[in-house]
Amino acid sequence: MSHSHAHGDTHLHDHSHPSHQGRLRWALLLTALFFVAEVVGGIMSNSLALLADAGHMFTDVGALALSLFVAWFSRQPAAPEKTYGYLRWEILAALLNGAVLLLVSGLIVWEAFARLQSPEPLSSGLMFVVAVGGLIVNAVSAWTLHPVHSHSLNARGAYLHVVGDLLGSVGTVIAAIIVRWTGWLAADPIASIVVTLIVVRSAWRLVRESVDVLLESTPAHISLGRVRDGLQAIVGIESVHDLHVWTVTSGMVAMSAHAVVREPTENQKVLEAAVAAMQRLGISHVTLQVERDSICEAPCP
Numbered sequence: 078m079s080h081s082h083a084h085g086d087t088h089l090h091d092h093s094h095p096s097h098q099g100r101l102r103w104a105l106l107l108t109a110l111f112f113v114a115e116v117v118g119g120i121m122s123n124s125l126a127l128l129a130d131a132g133h134m135f136t137d138v139g140a141l142a143l144s145l146f147v148a149w150f151s152r153q154p155a156a157p158e159k160t161y162g163y164l165r166w167e168i169l170a171a172l173l174n175g176a177v178l179l180l181v182s183g184l185i186v187w188e189a190f191a192r193l194q195s196p197e198p199l200s201s202g203l204m205f206v207v208a209v210g211g212l213i214v215n216a217v218s219a220w221t222l223h224p225v226h227s228h229s230l231n232a233r234g235a236y237l238h239v240v241g242d243l244l245g246s247v248g249t250v251i252a253a254i255i256v257r258w259t260g261w262l263a264a265d266p267i268a269s270i271v272v273t274l275i276v277v278r279s280a281w282r283l284v285r286e287s288v289d290v291l292l293e294s295t296p297a298h299i300s301l302g303r304v305r306d307g308l309q310a311i312v313g314i315e316s317v318h319d320l321h322v323w324t325v326t327s328g329m330v331a332m333s334a335h336a337v338v339r340e341p342t343e344n345q346k347v348l349e350a351a352v353a354a355m356q357r358l359g360i361s362h363v364t365l366q367v368e369r370d371s372i373c374e375a376p377c378p
Contacts, residue, residue, distance in 0.1 A: 118207030172287035174234035178280035205253035212246035
């Protein structure tokens with residue numbers, strides 16, 4: 078009985094390119110500097126929207142710092158006890174970033190409802206000036222990170238933090254104008270609630286995708302049926318079982334399967350055809366166990 082294994086491109090995609098790290102550093106510097114200004118401005122103007130934005134900005138500082146660390150740490154070489162290296166750290170960082178966003182958002186909404194019941198006076202002029210400054214800083218940070226935000230969940234987590242702050246700054250500017258011209262104090266907590274709910278949607282999606290990767294779920298953009306059909310269409314393969322497709326880290330999808338091939342002389346051709354077929358589906362790491370008769374390590378799916 079013949080057991081063969083084929084591995085496709087085992088190159089571990091580098092999502093922590095030095096230029097990406099440089100963008101993260103610039104965004105971190107801008108965010109950290111303005112966080113201090115926003116806290117001071119929020120306290121002096123008594124604006125919940127500003128303090129809410131500062132709360133998001135504080136999580137930004139942590140998220141960007143974590144993302145920068147993980148971008149460096151995930152580049153460390155693999156070891157015998159960690160054959161994939163530290164690639165999964167970027168998924169853990171994305172999960173943590175999303176969870177922190179959800180926690181901070183919950184606290185902000187709680188405080189906003191308290192403010193709605195008991196509105197407090199605020200300095201709309203100072204609130205407006207600080208909010209405009211935050212808007213500019215967040216816009217620059219978002220522009221800096223946008224080119225790399227789709228490269229990994231880690232980068233997307235950092236980008237979502239910044240975009241959340243950008244939306245928060247827009248809401249705060251609008252609230253400051255409304256309070257300034259109408260005196261309607263409820264505009265401040267309402268703005269913080271609206272912006273926070275927008276952030277929650279993106280944060281929840283980030284958490285869900287991170288958990289899916291950690292649970293080794295089939296990637297959403299890949300159909301398991303198409304993978305099975307692609308393998309069974311290869312000349313020489315009689316049947317396929319024990320098929321699994323999962324994400325190792327952003328941009329690196331792996332699969333493993335057992336394939337029944339009656340003629341051992343066809344093994345090499347089958348393996349080469351399988352690797353090519355899987356790469357066309359976006360699967361970069363292929364492991365195929367070739368068998369003359371079906372061997373099931375578990376009930377054959």
